[in-house]
Amino acid sequence: MPGLWRRARVRRGVIPVLIQENEFHPGPDYFSRAIRPRGEHSLGFSLCDFQLVFEGFGREDLQLLRARYGSFVSDRQPEGAGRIRVVEAEVPGFLRSRHQESGAPEVYRLQQVWRGDQLTTYAYEFAGWFDYSSRLGQLAIAPAQGDPLHRAIENFLRAVSAHWFLRRGGLLIHASGVVREGLAHLFFGPSGSGKTTVTQFSADDLILSDDLVLLRQSNSGFEACAVPFRGLYREPPQTDRAFPVAGLYRLVKDRDDFLVDLPPSLGAAELMGSLPFVMEGGRGGEALETTSRIVRDVPVRRLHFRKSADFWRLLQPAGEEKE
Amino acid sequence: MSESPAAAGALRRHPTAGFRIFEGQATIVMPDGSYIHVLNEIGSRVWDLLNGQRTETDIVDIICEEFETTRDEAEKDVREFLAALEANRMLG
Numbered sequence: 001m002p003g004l005w006r007r008a009r010v011r012r013g014v015i016p017v018l019i020q021e022n023e024f025h026p027g028p029d030y031f032s033r034a035i036r037p038r039g040e041h042s043l044g045f046s047l048c049d050f051q052l053v054f055e056g057f058g059r060e061d062l063q064l065l066r067a068r069y070g071s072f073v074s075d076r077q078p079e080g081a082g083r084i085r086v087v088e089a090e091v092p093g094f095l096r097s098r099h100q101e102s103g104a105p106e107v108y109r110l111q112q113v114w115r116g117d118q119l120t121t122y123a124y125e126f127a128g129w130f131d132y133s134s135r136l137g138q139l140a141i142a143p144a145q146g147d148p149l150h151r152a153i154e155n156f157l158r159a160v161s162a163h164w165f166l167r168r169g170g171l172l173i174h175a176s177g178v179v180r181e182g183l184a185h186l187f188f189g190p191s192g193s194g195k196t197t198v199t200q201f202s203a204d205d206l207i208l209s210d211d212l213v214l215l216r217q218s219n220s221g222f223e224a225c226a227v228p229f230r231g232l233y234r235e236p237p238q239t240d241r242a243f244p245v246a247g248l249y250r251l252v253k254d255r256d257d258f259l260v261d262l263p264p265s266l267g268a269a270e271l272m273g274s275l276p277f278v279m280e281g282g283r284g285g286e287a288l289e290t291t292s293r294i295v296r297d298v299p300v301r302r303l304h305f306r307k308s309a310d311f312w313r314l315l316q317p318a319g320e321e322k323e
Numbered sequence: 324m325s326e327s328p329a330a331a332g333a334l335r336r337h338p339t340a341g342f343r344i345f346e347g348q349a350t351i352v353m354p355d356g357s358y359i360h361v362l363n364e365i366g367s368r369v370w371d372l373l374n375g376q377r378t379e380t381d382i383v384d385i386i387c388e389e390f391e392t393t394r395d396e397a398e399k400d401v402r403e404f405l406a407a408l409e410a411n412r413m414l415g
Binding site for chain 1: 344
């Protein structure tokens with residue numbers, strides 16, 4: 001009867017962080033004071049159709065970022081690209097890690113504040129803003145956090161790009177993505193559900209990511225695209241192409257391999273539970289609209305799987321098993 | 324027996340609640356985005372009826388007409404359901 005319903009908690013983050021003493025919440029005036037660039041070099045990032053040029057990196061920054069992000073970065077500065085000024089934070093850091101009841105440091109915490117079309121976002125090691133109308137922004141990186149530079153860049157990019165894609169009818173999903181026979185299979189679920197494991201059992205396939213995948217609409221349907229973010233998987237994505245989506249699978253570790261079709265209501269809920277950043281600040285309604293279109297076109301299933309590659313037999317048409 | 328807080332007048336969903344009804348089942352997201360709610364068929368019908376034009380009694384009448392249930396059972400379940408919505412700040 002009607003008193004029963006299901007609730008899915010939205011994922012907040014999974015990256016352990018270092019601890020510092022004082023928390024600093026940057027207001028609008030902070031960014032007008034933090035203006036000293038880290039260096040004089042620029043680097044372009046390309047995330048599917050989202051182009052950003054970061055200005056103000058040091059020479060060492062460039063080497064680190066090129067090594068990590070490969071084909072996702074270049075010296076190109078395409079017309080219409082957003083521009084981000086990279087500056088020294090001038091403060092030791094921003095948020096500080098709070099201990100949970102268990103005594104363990106909290107999982108990664110990231111704040112988002114909207115003023116009109118401008119998103120300000122900050123965590124432990126960075127604070128930044130991006131204006132979605134002017135496509136201008138700023139990123140202040142704390143010097144003494146001990147975190148790698150890429151973590152600051154990457155977490156800023158994750159938040160900014162998630163909203164960018166949502167505004168264009170796409171979703172950045174906390175999922176691993178594997179391309180087999182030209183079709184993308186997206187595996188999602190909370191941390192520990194097996195996203196990285198699935199990629200490890202797909203060694204001969206093209207791995208889009210084991211952490212975040214962009215799902216966007218094209219003229220021929222929904223397609224998956226790699227973004228330069230990854231979890232435990234060591235290699236960066238080897239392609240920036242987009243692939244038609246064969247299916248979305250909510251991972252469940254089990255003793256047997258089997259699939260369960262999800263009704264659209266549950267499929268949408270499960271999917272929204274794996275959307276980082278965009279469910280906060282009153283934007284869940286937009287995410288629901290996009291998710292609704294996806295579950296109409298793409299099957300959402302629960303994939304129960306053992307720790308082996310056998311689950312792939314369930315995901316391929318009968319008679320087309322891969323040797 | 325105490326009435327649910329909003330039982331005296333017309334009831335409505337919280338105006339900031341985002342929802343879609345898929346094949347008779349509602350998926351709801353509230354502004355803080357912490358939880359996503361999925362209602363069963365009857366809960367979804369009640370949710371759909373919470374348009375600011377109907378009282379609890381009106382809703383019970385409709386549920387009795389549309390579903391195979393007794394009046395007592397419908398009253399009890401609708402009352403509990405509305406109380407749960409209120410507790411989750413899903414009424415406006």
